[in-house]
Each structure stands twice: as structure tokens, then as C-alpha cells.
Amino acid sequence: MASSPPAWLDPLPDAAGLRATDAWAIGTVGIPGIALMETAGALLADAVVEVAPQGPVAIVCGAGNNGGDGYVVARLLRQAGRRVRVVSTVPDERLKGDAALARDAFGGPADPWSAAALDDAAVIVDAILGTGASGAPRGVAAEAIAGIAAAADRGIPVVACDVPSGVDATTGEVAGVAVPATATVTFHAATSGLWIAPGKDHVGRLRIVDIGIPRRVRDLLPVPSTGLLSAAVVDALPRRRTDGTKFRSGHVLIVGGAPGMTGAPCLTARGAMRAGAGYATLAVPAGVESTVAARAPVETLTLALPAADDGAVAATAADVVLERLRTRRATLVVGPGLSRGPERDRLLRALIAGHDGALVVDADGLAALAGDPEALRARTASATRPTVITPHAGEMARLLGVELEAVGEHRLATVRDAARRTGAVVVLKGDDTLIAAPDGRVAISPGGAPGLATAGTGDVLAGVVGALLARDVEPFTAASAAVWLHLRAGLRAAEQHGVEGTVAGDVAEAVAIVRRDHDRSAAVALDRAPARDGG
């Protein structure tokens, strides 16, 4: 990652980064490892008590320091009068260093793993694998993880130590079995894998606790290549000026629509205009132009394009679109409701080759590039042609020519691969949305807005991205800000209409409200800032 990451990305270390942080605290600052482990164990014990204030506690420990944390919890809870049963996935003699010290302080070896140890537990502590795990859980560790999952199915809550065992702390991948935690207590900083599906869905309530590692470590170690999106991304966006014009506010030209699919491009136009575009043009097949004009926001223009035999846009429409773009600079958004077929494949290639400005490819536009992500390289090689693509998992699978399951299982690797191969900024949509730049940086949007899981919200997002690119916002920032505004709009729309009642149009409207509220609170913060020298 570049040496100064954007201020709006909260760095998320990978497992190696977190281990380096621990090593720095121990080796350079001189904090004994066992002291860190004691603090970690004490904070974990607090969480266990919150989850289950009484009743027996079953603690399952692994071979490494994650297991060591488990022995600290065991000692502290036993001292507090709880009935504690500790089982280990490895023979006692495997324990070394701090983990062995913690075991000794607890007062001796644990019993070997047995599923029966969980039977009467009021709560289970998963201290099997942490940031030192690699690959799918093996042997007794795998057996114990499966046993904990079965107990969780029976309703026993599970508190995970640092990371749910079986979840890759860096990628969020689950190669075999993984613990479904009720809560996860993670130390110093949450790693990227805790935010990415499917691992994210095993974390439960996430608590990040301070174990006494000085914060300045952030400035000393390499900056992680992944980060969590923060509200500050909106501060990076330009605002309309009093001397602005509708064209300076940004022009978005949307190519899409087909018989039976007239709503999609209209939603894209709505998203674009509510995100600040001053001007939007809907370029649609001639046969549906009047329908689209009737359904689109009244502020938008339409442009009739030549249609193919199926009524959808013909390949020759590229000339009409490119001619319009020559006379009126715009960000091109291609794909919403476009429909698929060879005509669209040729259309896409002509637009990619001929359009010199910013481009967003979404939905059926991506289907036209199936198995050929490199088709975008010729244009992305030039910095003057910012390109953002916005696939969901199915569109991503088609684009890269891989199985849908593979995208779901390897979201971080897949989005990075797509960005590298296309040279574009790639938005892999889902509950967690990942935004990758070709240089390897990834911004993670944590999701948690199920109201967005409804038809047409992706079309709205494409319009928001288009509007921000049309204001000359750098593409990684534009895509990230669009995803942030869209997520918040999904939450906002659900406040008003309920999660079940939210529709895509509500989300487009809410984009404007979310932006307004953000800008207002930013203005208030400025008003409250201390006066500068002489002011």
C-alpha cells in the first residue's frame, strides 16, 4: 500500500501484521508476553461473564498462545468461583513459552478433548486456533471445532478468543469447519478476516480490546493493504459551489434498458442525481424510450438508441453514444437492464475502446466481458480513463470464468485478482462489499444492511459511483464513498420503511439524506473547531 493511506480507511492488519505488532510490543517496548496474555485473558473472562453470568464454563485450548489465553481465563473464572472444565486438543507437553506459563499458573494439565466436556456447559470458550493458524483445521483441532459447532447448534453460547477457530484471520476464508461464535473478543486490533464473509458470519458480536500495546505501533509497522471504510470518506468528496453549473455538478450517461427491463436504468439515474450529478441522460433502445421517459426522474433526458432484433440495444448504438459523448463530456455507466447477447458483447467492446472518459460497467455490461476481464486493460492502462466495475458474486464468477462457490469462498483473493486483471477499481458487492484497487489496496464495507437485499439496489449503486466519477473523484475514493453512502442509505431507508419494506427507490432517495446529514455534521464540527491564530 502507498506509504500514506487515505485518512478514511481504518487500517486492518493481517495475521502476520498482528503477530509483528505483538513481537514489537514484546521485543522493542519490553512488555513481557505473559503480561499481554494475562490482560487478554482477563478481558476475555469479562466477556464470558457477560455472555453467561453463571453456570459451568467449558474452555477448549489449542497448542499455541491462543490456548494460553484460554488457561488464563480458566484460572480467573475458577478464582471467581465458577465451575470450569478445561480440555486441550494437544498433549500437554506440546505447550511452550507463555502458553506453558499460563497452564502452570492455572495449576496443571487439561483433560484431553472430549465432546462430553461441553455437555453441561452454560458457555464455551474457543481458544483453539488464533492468528497462528494456517490452512484447514487438522486432527483433534478440527474434531473439537466440529464439537463446538454442534454444541452451538444446541443453543450453548460460544465466546471466541481473538478469532473464531477455523476462520482465516486475514482473508475470512473457512477452509474446513469453523466455530460459530456468539461473541469474539479480539486483541489490540481486528484483522481483516473478521470483516469478510464467510468468516464475518462466524464472529458474532465483535469486541476489540486494548491489551496495552502502545498505539504508536501503527506508525512504525508497514501499513496494511486492507482497511475498513469510515464516514470520513465523504469528506473527500467535492461540494457544489455557488458559481457552479449543472455540467460542473457532473453529467452521467447511462446505457441500458431493454423490453421488460426499463426500471433498472431509471434507478441508476435516480441514484446518480441523488448523489449529486447535475445532469443525467438515459440512452435506451428506441422501442422503450417512451416507457423509460415516463418512469425516469423528470429531471433526466433520454436518448433513443438503435435496437437489435430482440428490442435491446444494437451494437451500432455505440456510434450514437460515442457521438453524444464527444459533444457532451460525461461519465458512462453501462449495463443496468441492458440484457445479454452478442450484440451487447460488441457494443461493450466498442464503448470500451471509444470512450475517453470515466466508465462504470455493471450488471449485463459485465456479462458482455464474460471470461475476458483483460478486455478492460487497454483502456485502464491510461490514467485519464478511470474505470470502476461493480459485480455481485454471480457477475464476478462469469467475468473471471470461475465457479460461483469459488467467489464466495475466496472473496478477498477474488476481488484483488479481478482488479489486477482488469486494471479497474472493482466493487465486489454483497453483505460485506469489497472495493479493490489494481495496486492491491482493498477497502472493506462491513455491511449489516439487509434492507439492501432487494432488486434494483445495485442499479442505484452504479448511479452513485457514476455521479462521483463525474465530479472527477479519483476512482478508488469514488467507489468507496459510493459504497459507504449506499450502505448508510440502506440503513436509513430501513429506519423509515422497515427492513422488509425497503425498495431500491427508497435507497436512492436516502443517499441524498445521508449525504446531507454528513455534510451538516461536518459543518457543525468546523464551527466548533478552535479559532486559528489571528482568527
Ligand SMILES: NC(=O)C1=CN([C@@H]2O[C@H](COP(=O)(O)OP(=O)(O)OC[C@H]3O[C@@H](n4cnc5c(N)ncnc54)[C@H](OP(=O)(O)O)[C@@H]3O)[C@@H](O)[C@H]2O)[C@@H](O)CC1
Ligand atoms: N504473541 C503474543 O504475545 C500474544 C498472543 N496472543 C494470543 O496468541 C495467539 C497467537 O498464538 P500463536 O502464534 O501461538 O498461534 P495459535 O493461533 O495459538 O496457534 C498455533 C498452533 O496451532 C497449530 N495449528 C496451526 N494451524 C493449525 C491447523 N490448521 N490445524 C490444527 N492446528 C494448527 C500449530 O501447531 P502446528 O500444527 O504448526 O505444529 C500451533 O501450535 C493470538 O491469536 C492470541 O490469542 C495474546 O495472548 C496476546 C499476546
Ligand SMILES: Nc1ncnc2c1ncn2[C@@H]1O[C@H](COP(=O)(O)OP(=O)(O)O)[C@@H](O)[C@H]1O
Ligand atoms: N445480504 C445481501 N445480499 C445481497 N446484496 C446485499 C446484501 N446486503 C447488501 N447488499 C447490497 O445490495 C446491492 C445489490 O446489488 P445487486 O446484487 O446488483 O442487485 P440488483 O442487480 O437487483 O440491483 C449491492 O450493493 C449489495 O452490496
Ligand SMILES: [K+]
Ligand atoms: K480462537
